[in-house]
Amino acid sequence: MTKILTGNELLSGAVVYLDADGRWVEELQAARVYEKDDEAAYEAALAAAKASGRVISLEDEDVEIIEGVITPSRTRAQIRAGGPTAPKFDRQHLGEDEHVSL
Amino acid sequence: MYRYDEFDAAFVNERVAQFSDQVRRRIAGELTEDQFRPLRLMNGLYLQLHAYMLRVAVPYGTLSSKQMRMLGHIARKYDRGYGHFTTRQNIQYNWPKLRDIPAILAHLASVEMHAIQTSGNCIRNVTTDQFAGAAADEIIDPRPVAEIIRQWSSIHPEFTFLPRKFKIAITGAPNDRAAVKFHDIGLMAQTNGAGDVGWAVYVGGGLGRTPMVGKLINGFVPHEHLLAYLESILRVYNRYGRRDNKYKARIKILVHEEGLENIKGQVEDEFSHIRGGVLTLPDAELDRINSYFAQPAYVDHGVVSVDVEREKILDPAYGRFLENNTFPHARSGYTSITVSLKPIGGAPGDATAEQMEAVADIAEKYSFDELRVTHEQNLVLPHVAIADLRAVYDALGEAGLADANAGEITDMITCPGLDFCALANARSIPIAQDISRRFAAPERAKEIGKLKIKISGCINACGHHHVGHIGILGVEKKGTELYQITVGGDGTEDAAVGKILGPGFVADEVPGAIERLVDAYIARRTTEDETFIAAYRRLGDAPFKEALYGNG
DSSP states (O other), X not given: OOEEXXXXXXXXXXXXXXXXXXXXXXXXXXXXXXXXXXXXXHHHHHHHHHHHOSEEEEEEEEEEEETTEEEESSHHXXXXXXXXXXXXOOOOOOOGGGOOBO | OOOOOHHHHHHHHHHHHHHXXXXXXXXXTSSOHHHHHHHHHHTTEEEOSSSEEEEEOOGGXXXXXXXXXXXXXXXXXXXXXXXXXXXXXXXXXXXXXXXGHHHHHHHHHHTTOOOTTSSSSSBOXXXXXXXXXXXXXXXXXXXXXXXXXXXXXXXXXXXXXXXXXXXEEXXXXXXXXXXXXXXXXXXXXXXXXXXXXXXXXXXXXXXXXXXXXXXXXXXXXXXXXXXXXXXXXXXXXXXXXXTTOGGGOSHHXXXXXXXXXXXXXXXXXXXXXXXXXXXXXXXXXXXXXXXXXXXXXXXXXXXXXOOHHHHHHHOHHHHHHHHHHEEEBSSTTEEEEEEOOOOTTSOTTEEEHHHHHHHXXXXXXXXXXXXXXXTTSOEEEEEEEGGGHHHHHHHHHHTTOOOOOTTSTTOOEEOOGGGTOSSOSXXXXXXXXXXXXXXXXXXXXXXXOSOOEEEESSTTOTTOGXXXXXXXXXXXXXXXXXXXXXXXXXXXXXXXXXXXXSXXXXXXXXXXXXXXXXXXXXXXXXXXXXXXXXXXXXXXXXXXXXXXXXXX
């Protein structure tokens, strides 16, 4: 299954995604997508993320790539990416010192 | 209202200092998340979908205007300018940052509030009738007992790590507005033959994935022995509760599996050992606590009445407010006002910082400085002079708080659902918004009368869907949010769990389905005074099932 690694940044609680450069970023579309053959890389990233402790509630999220767009399968993941739908609120953003990497 | 004594103040301040240091150590990397998580949860700090969520206890739903102003201040300074009042009579902030939590807790402590025991497998905030100490039908004001239970249960060393969380609700009135039969322990005031007031104790009620109506374990526990009796129940539960399975760990499962008589025997045995001991409430302490809840200095306004029918003609919105949002007060010349947090199309239970401040000002001026939070996610001004009603209504109107829909179909309980909650399977708030828009017309709402819709976004049932006259439960099926509709639930003294009548509906279909249920009720009621729930009890499932699914 195609998946991404996501969690919540420690200080802000903001939803973040691990990108290809090992940075935790706000943009879902910047997330590194792990294919079936990337399991070793995924496990290594997960272990490093756990060890750093700066991103919590780590979870993998199943996604599909639809016309080049990373599309999470679950409604939950779509709401996490975009913020609450009702009432509509902007998602939580990272503060200046809340941009972290593995 | 209760005021912290030296012990309370020192305890809460110590806890703020402890948790501030724990936050510092977590940020510095000295504590891992596995070490920190139980510490933050003990201080009410959850992680939700988008951010942290801080749940602040409002003991038995009672607030002073100073406390409400502080809640508004915190919302503005540390959150996004609003807070969410919950079915636990608490308030939740959805967007705080970890670094700000120590400051928030210090602010709360400065007004004698905290977030302790709003999470974890301990005894949670005691909830009660929102009209406690004001209601005309009350036998006794339950708040002094609620305060005593609060003190007894706060970091009770034996009950800090129970098999599961534990919720106690108490009412001093025979008309149960606190859903006591759906709590781990429910207490209802009773008078015995000698005229003494004591407590009927219900045990093993609850909602969630296994809804149960509480069972009467003792019809009359004398006032002075109540704590000993509660301790006996907790001790039996702590000893035998199912720690092996989270889903079977609540006391309701223990009572169900072991049988009431067996549990009762164990509790009575325990009670026989500790009755009359250190937990006997001394008269001096009872008097001291009672004095905090003394009646306010009511003014005799003479005979004051409001001609509701006349007002309805002169100003229909005000007339409707009088009809729906006032509640009979024990003192003549006074009334209790429900401040609806259910504007049409709004998020049930949300209030802005400005609204919190406005309602605090109104409480200070017109309600002896007192406010209540209701388990139905509204606020209450408990003691308003009838002579001041119009002024209060106008002031509420200026703050956008004069919705006159208390008790009507648009006054729904709704959990935060999948828009916020990490446990939810489906959204709740947009469903409530769509239903409230569908039934927005005051004439239509009046035609329908008293009807309680309650919506949960998962089986944990924070939105009390099991006890809605119409309940809505969001589930996820093959990636789609689907809503099961139940009918016939009741959270009052006539407690009942609602029944699922058939398959679920997708979100767009829900308002129409509710409308069909409502139409079926209106078509079949004997008179306009027969409520939805009364009609359901008379008619049974069939007409409602047909309304939802046709007769095929």
